[in-house]
Amino acid sequence: MNAVIAELWPYLVLVMVGFLPNEIWRALGLVLARGLNEDSQMVVLARALATAILAGVIAKLILFSSGALANIPLAVRVTAAVCGFLAFLAVKRTVFAGVVVGEAVLLAGGYFLLH
Amino acid sequence: MSGPITYASSAAAFRAGVKSAVTSVFFLVISGTYVGVGALAHGYGFAPWWLALSTVLVWAAPAQVILISALGGGAPLIEAAIAVTLSAIRLLPMVVALLPLLRGKGTWLRDLVLPTHFTAISMWVESLRLLPAIAHERRVPFCNGLAAGYMFAATGSGFIGYYLAAELPPLLAGALLFLTPMSFLMSTARNARMMIDRLAFGFGLMIGPVLAYWHVGLDLMWTGVIGGSLAYAVNRLRGVAT
Incomplete structure (x- = not known):
């Protein structure tokens, strides 16, 4: 019995600590979205809130990096992001071009500064 | 102006969704991100199937990174749960902005349960871009196909990262982590x-x-x-x- 519990415990933790605290916000969105149509002011505002949060997440990932990315200096990360964005604008707003240029600048800058 | 794109059946719309997932830049980005998450899970000693299940159930890379590093670092369960729920607040306005796009005349609440669970940054960004051009009655299966394609990439890449872990030199590992903010930056700007x-x-x-x-x-x-x-x-x- 105890062996079964020990085996299943990580999965129970996953559901209680990972799945439920995350899913509750989606479920709440499902309830709140009832009756709203795509042009309603609430939906326009919700999109603006979500876009601003997403932009905040992006800026934090670049400026306050964690893990292996934190070993690459801040100046290199910011330069790479700016170059990538300029490439994105230059090549008719192509996401792929921006990502490739940004990554290339990051790798080159990281290589020269760390070697 | 031409009319909306429509499909012969729901299954065809689902397949079209999968196809647009596979051919989008997010397919690469999600793969790269989840190779990183897989490496993290390996580092903290989680089982590979636990990671796969967390990808399917939680389906939000930031929450999974928080969960893995908090539990692996020995944080109390309640603290890990609070950190996860704070990271997930953004899902609420995303769902509220997405569902009205999906709802047509004959859409039941139960049809929206799966797209609600599938809502995550990449799927949200691509859905907002692609759905307006698609006929209303085919939007739900298209959206489910899109998300299923991404989830398949994420789960598979999690396994790859798990077994690749620690083999990657630090600079390449850093470049892999840089994929996420770069692609989100550009795709959000495009949208x-x-x-x-x-x-x-x-x-x-x-x-x-x-x-x-x-x-x-x-x-x-x-x-x-x-x-x-x-x-x-x-x-x-x-x-x-x-």
Whole structure:
């Protein structure tokens, strides 16, 4: 019995600590979205809130990096992001071009500064 | 202007969704991100199937990174749960903005349960871009196909990262982690065609790091509330002025 519990415990933790605290916000969105149509002011505002949060997440990932990315200096990360964005604008707003240029600048800058 | 894109059946719409997932830049980005998450899970000693299940159930890379590093680092369960739930607040406005796009005349609430669970940054960004061109009655299966394609990439890449872990040199591992902010930066900018979205995007980029630098609690929630409301207000005032 105890062996079964020990085996299943990580999965129970996953559901209680990972799945439920995350899913509750989606479920709440499902309830709140009832009756709203795509042009309603609430939906326009919700999109603006979500876009601003997403932009905040992006800026934090670049400026306050964690893990292996934190070993690459801040100046290199910011330069790479700016170059990538300029490439994105230059090549008719192509996401792929921006990502490739940004990554290339990051790798080159990281290589020269760390070697 | 041509009419909306339609498909012969729901299954055809689902397949079209999978196809657009596989051919989008996010397919590479999600693969790269989850190779990183897989490596992290390996580092903290989680089982590979636990990681796969967390990808399917949680389906949000930031929450999974928080969960794995908090539990692996020995944080109390309640603290890990609070950190996860704070990171997930952004899902609420995303779902509220997405579901009205999916709802047609014959759409039941139960049809929206799966797209609600599938809502995550990549799927949200691509759905907002692609769905308006698709016939209303085929949007739900298309959206499910799109998300299923991404989830398949994420789960598979999690396994790859798990077994690749520690083999990757630090610079390449850093470049892999850089994929996520770069692709989100550009794809969100591409999607922001209306003035209010561009304003919200710009305000968020500025306010987010400032609040984080000052260690303001719930910084991302405040970034959304301040940046989003400011954008909404400026947009309303401009509308009145012209």
